[in-house]
Amino acid sequence: MAEGDLVVERALEAGCEPVVALVDELRPPPVTEHLLTRVPVYAGGERVRALVTKLGVPNSIVAIFRRPPRTTVEALAATAHRLVLVEAVDNPANIGAIIRNATGLGWDGMIVDTTSADPLARRSLRVSMGHAVVFPHARSTDVAATVAQLVAGGFAVAALTPDADATDIDEIAPPDRLVVCMGAERVGLSDDVLAAASLRVRIPMHHGVDSLNVAAATAIVCHALRRR
Ligand SMILES: C[S@@+](CC[C@H](N)C(=O)[O-])C[C@H]1O[C@@H](n2cnc3c(N)ncnc32)[C@H](O)[C@@H]1O
Known part of the structure; x- marks a missing residue:
C-alpha cells in the first residue's frame, strides 16, 4: 500500500x-x-x-x-559499486531512512537479511519518500555467507561498528567496489558478519555517546566512502 x-x-x-x-x-x-x-x-x-x-x-x-519483483544478490553484485547490507534492522522507519540516505548519496542498492523490516512496508515506503520502490534491494537468507561471497567476488566489505579497535573512517581510502554492513540498534552486527567482513570501520564518537542511530551512521558512511 x-x-x-x-x-x-x-x-x-x-x-x-x-x-x-x-x-x-x-x-x-x-x-x-x-x-x-x-x-x-x-x-x-x-x-x-x-x-x-x-x-x-x-x-x-x-x-x-502489486509488489514489484525483487532483484537477487547476484544481480546486484554484477553491476553495483556501492551497496548497503543491513542485518536485523527491524524498524521500518530506519529501513526507510537508510534507503533515502543511500539513494540520495548515490549508492546502488541494498541487501536485507530476513530479520530486517521489509523495504516496501508502508512505513519504510513513507519514510523513504517513495524511493524504496526505485532503490533495488535483494534478500539474503544467510548474511554471513553473502558477505563471504561478496568478498570473494572482489568487493571490500566494511562492517560498521562503534568498537574502539575498528579503523577510523577517516583513515579509509574509498575502494572501487564497496559494501557497508549496518547492524541492529541494540546489539549491532553479529559476530559472523564481523568475522566475514574484510574490514571493520568506526565513526569516532564524542562526549560519552556510544553509537549513532543506524540510519544516521549509514548517511555518514555513504558520504565519507562514496565512489570518487
Ligand atoms: C545503534 S548502533 C548499535 C550499537 C551497538 N551497541 C553496537 O555495538 O554496534 C546500530 C548500527 O549503526 C552503526 N553504527 C552506529 N554508530 C556507529 C559508529 N560510531 N561507528 C560505526 N558504526 C556505527 C553500526 O552498524 C551499528 O551496528
Whole structure:
C-alpha cells in the first residue's frame, strides 16, 4: 500500500502496477488523473481515509500496488559499486531512512537479511519518500555467507561498528567496489558478519555517546566512502 501523492507518483513512475486507490473526495491530488483510466478509484472523506490507514492525519491518496519483483544478490553484485547490507534492522522507519540516505548519496542498492523490516512496508515506503520502490534491494537468507561471497567476488566489505579497535573512517581510502554492513540498534552486527567482513570501520564518537542511530551512521558512511 502506498500513501501520499509523492509516494504514489514514485510508484507509478517506477512502473509498479496499481490495483485500487482511495482519494480525498473534495481535493483529489493531481496523480488521481493517472489512476482513473487504469484502476477503480474510490473517493472518501477524512474519516474513511483515516480508518483505512489508521493514521491521525489522513493522506489525500492511498493506493494498493502489486509488489514489484525483487532483484537477487547476484544481480546486484554484477553491476553495483556501492551497496548497503543491513542485518536485523527491524524498524521500518530506519529501513526507510537508510534507503533515502543511500539513494540520495548515490549508492546502488541494498541487501536485507530476513530479520530486517521489509523495504516496501508502508512505513519504510513513507519514510523513504517513495524511493524504496526505485532503490533495488535483494534478500539474503544467510548474511554471513553473502558477505563471504561478496568478498570473494572482489568487493571490500566494511562492517560498521562503534568498537574502539575498528579503523577510523577517516583513515579509509574509498575502494572501487564497496559494501557497508549496518547492524541492529541494540546489539549491532553479529559476530559472523564481523568475522566475514574484510574490514571493520568506526565513526569516532564524542562526549560519552556510544553509537549513532543506524540510519544516521549509514548517511555518514555513504558520504565519507562514496565512489570518487
Ligand atoms: C545503534 S548502533 C548499535 C550499537 C551497538 N551497541 C553496537 O555495538 O554496534 C546500530 C548500527 O549503526 C552503526 N553504527 C552506529 N554508530 C556507529 C559508529 N560510531 N561507528 C560505526 N558504526 C556505527 C553500526 O552498524 C551499528 O551496528
